[in-house]
Amino acid sequence: MIEVPAILRGPAPFGARTAPNRFFAQPMEGNDGENGGCPSDRTVARYAALGRGLWGVAVVEASSVVSDCLARVNQLILEGRNLDGFKRLVGAYKEANPDGILLFQITHSGRKGLGGTVPTTLYEPGPAGARLLDTAEIDDIRRRFVAAARIAEQAGADGIDFKMCHGYFGAEMLRPANNRADGWGGSFGNRTRFLRETVPEVRAAAARADFLVGARISMYEGIRGGCGTATADELVEDLTEMGRVVELMASLGMDYVNVSAGIPGETSEITRPVPQGRWFYLQHIRYSKLVSELLGAASKTSGRRKPAVIQSAFSILKADALELAADCVGRGYSDFAGFGRQEFADPETPAKLLRGEEPRWCVCCSGCTKLMVSQVNDGCSFYNEYYKKLLTAKPGV
Ligand SMILES: Cc1cc2nc3c(=O)[nH]c(=O)nc-3n(C[C@H](O)[C@H](O)[C@H](O)COP(=O)(O)O)c2cc1C
Known part of the structure; x- marks a missing residue:
């Protein structure tokens, strides 16, 4: 019989809320929306299954705040016309897991726009065929993030996750390579303006005082001038600036930081370690540890609650993930163990583990x-x- 370490089983603070356990279902795109990004029966069934998994916290996959720049042909689109579909998804999830926390990840696909829509870029050079966004469009995208957060709340979500990772619009904003001259690029202040302005607006627009607001970041993207480098033309990892982003998130009163790395499709194995190069999970420990230290220090100075830290990329470890996750939580490197592919392999993973049953382990x-x-x-x-x-x-x- 498989034994889940006590530290993972127990309740854990998450913003102003309490998660019933430390198992965290990462956002995983299923590309099965219908009629312009509405959750389909298949989508709803997937989230009902995830609900039966009794995850402490789960994040609904990357849902777009616009319909003209999508990474997937059947990506979910968080617009008012799809509200009923999202309500159905939340209803199915919460019926199975009423105590679990459910977040929506909101995104603009930026450079990764595909599937019949046009990719956009914040700075040149962009990928082939990408359109350079003008200042008014960026303002509009920002307003759409705020609107999408409202729709998420109306649908019954407990909070939202800004997708600032994995090479999408949010990550592109933060990069040292973002050299825009219109107030949305260049200085650190301009590159973090999106977070600084949008987070307070999302908070102000929320009806619930305990509506959760956090973000997922790539600490190091592994590209020249990407997140986790020091300058626009540097490739070598330097986490100084991403550390400042994390401190900014704390000062904005964000509830959690979901720590990731890499860019799927470009530096994929950094994001999701594969059997031939499984060791990248070690880097995820290092990133979470640093984020946790910075947030701990920020919280000591400000007297504010420390945002929760989610560590990524546990699937490669199968059953061994439990011991490592318990060790990382015990040492204060992270608060939640984030699983991505494992939730596809077996959406009921935590429920089974908590019953002492072996789940179907992801073979990566x-x-x-x-x-x-x-x-x-x-x-x-x-x-x-x-x-x-x-x-x-x-x-x-
Ligand atoms: C098919 C697939 C879809 C994904 N969709 C998303 C997504 O919507 N948002 C996101 O932030 N990450 C996404 N990811 C990344 C995962 O959330 C996760 O970070 C990654 O798979 C590493 O965790 P793991 O090793 O536990 O799978 C996706 C990964 C895969 C393989």
């Missing part, structure tokens, strides 16, 4: 990634027949 075969890249519905192609068939039907995938 990259099947879900291949499905996502080929723009079809994605999920676990190793254990789930529907996705297995989709993968075999896709020659060249």
Whole structure:
């Protein structure tokens, strides 16, 4: 019988709320929305299954704040016209897991816009075919983030997650390479203006005082001038500036920092370690530890509650993830153990573990990634027949 360390089983503070345990379901795109980004029956069923998993906290996958720049053809779009669909998704999740916390990740796909929509860029050079965003468009995107957060709350979400990671619009904003001259690039102040202005507006617009606001960041993207480097033309990791971003998040009163790294599709293995290069999970420990230290120091100075820290990339470790997660929490390196691919392999992972049962462990075969890249519905192609068939039907995938 599998034993879950006590430190992971127990309740944990999360902003003004308490999560029933320290298992954290990371946002995972399923690319199965319908009718212009509305959660479909398949989407709702996926979240009902995740609800049965009794995760302490779960994040609904990257949902776009616009419909003209999407990373997936069937990406969820968090606009008012889809409110009923999102209510259905939250209802299904909460029916199974009423005590669990449910967040919505909100995003603009930026350079990663695909699937019949046009990618955008904040600075030149952008990827082939990308349109340079003008100042008015950035303001509009910002307003849409605020509007999307309201819709998330109306749908029943407990909070939102700004997607500032993985090479999307939010990450592009933060990069030293963002050299815009219109007040949205150049200095550190301008590159963090999006967070500084949008977070207070989201808070002010929220009806609930305990509505949770946090963000997911890539501490190091692994590209020249990317997040986690010192200058626009530097490739070598330097976390000084991302440390300042983390301190800024604390000063804005954000409830949590979801610590990630890399850019899927560019420096993919940094984000999600694979069996041939599993050791990148060690870097995720280092990133979380640094974030936790900075937040601890900031909270000592300000007297404010310390934002919760979520550590990523546990799936590669299978059952060994439990011991490592308990150790990291015990040492104060992180507060929650974030699993991505494992939730596709077995959405009921925590519930099974807490009952002493072995879940279906993710084999990190990259099947879900291949499905996502080929723009079809994605999920676990190793254990789930529907996705297995989709993968075999896709020659060249
Ligand atoms: C198919 C797929 C979809 C993903 N979708 C998202 C997403 O919507 N938002 C996000 O921040 N990360 C996304 N990720 C990254 C995961 O949340 C996670 O950080 C990554 O898989 C590493 O964790 P793991 O090793 O536990 O899988 C996705 C990853 C995969 C493989």
